[in-house]
Amino acid sequence: MITLNRRALLAGSAALLASSLAGCATTASSARSQGSTPVRRPVPPEVASMYAAVLDDEYPIRASDMSLVPEQFWRQEVPNTTGEPAGSVVVDTTDRFLYHVRDNGMATRYGVGIGAAGFSWSGRAHIAYKRSWPRWTPPSDMIKRHPELEIYRYGMEPGPENPMGPRALYIHQGNKDTLYRIHGNEDEKTIGQAISSGCVRLLPQDIIHLYDNVRSGSPLLVV
Template structure:
């Protein structure tokens, strides 16, 4: 996406686009068809450069161990990297490009950290301006009532699913509010490499566990968020 295109979208969204209320889906919920096919991926684990393997290595100093991400399953353009900022947003902003499936964290030197993401499936897309109200490490996940109605097997989690390796929120979550209203959308971790670059969730933005830990460590609560 060009800077001009992204800025034009930002102007349109600033006019009052609102977020649709929904919630993050469980990995146990039926998978949805991706809206776009992912680019061709590397053929084998050996094709992943050592520095990328190091970025996505196993994390053992957390309350729950995190396995190494299998980056040969993730298209190269979705690997975490520093890029020239294409967004035009102020430093500290988080920008989600739902077309190209990137999340940008804008820096104050004209660059941005870019992450590959999975986004909401058809019927669960959302866009607009909001902010990161707060952050959590190893969050509890509580499916909203409308999700439980669609997936009755989630009833046992109506009052929350404890943190852990099976929790669909992963090791970190950033909570998205508009004003004082919780949108019920989150930016969170997910270990399924095949969801990166695809539209598969119930609206939330998914990053690989190592990426969401990195993002969580660098984003400040209260930071502005733009989804285009």
């Protein structure tokens, strides 16, 4: 259950804009650097079906290996405990969940990976627009930290190797692009972890499901 700290929320809203140059970048190698042997678990057929390969999209998407993902991060319908109205998207950075609030007192809950310490953010914003198979353009500040990204200064073409994955939701506060995104990433071991430079990541099948159900303009709360 999410407990919303309103004072922290107001402070976080300012922090979101102040740290907006963090940007997004996630790679499989960053997850492997955690160094631990993955724990595998049995996967019920209905869960395997939710995360099956997608072969009729613009690019093929492999099945997600859910034996690598703890059960609490599998997509499921749960009671809406967020206190937010229907249509809202709520990201709980402590428990690593994203909630899409429905109009029946329920919410769809997804497991997510979040930004590592130093790139975390919180506050209120909105989903300005959505993109299918988006380009990825690293911010200038990120290129300074990682000069090898210079070749992508004007964008990386969409596709399976693009770190934005098959779908992305673009987060704005007012008329300002925060440079944060909610997007896909195929590395199962990043779900439930704090690895990337600030963005919220879902498995490809989950970001497609969220993309298909959320509307542009929807309010976003990160706590």
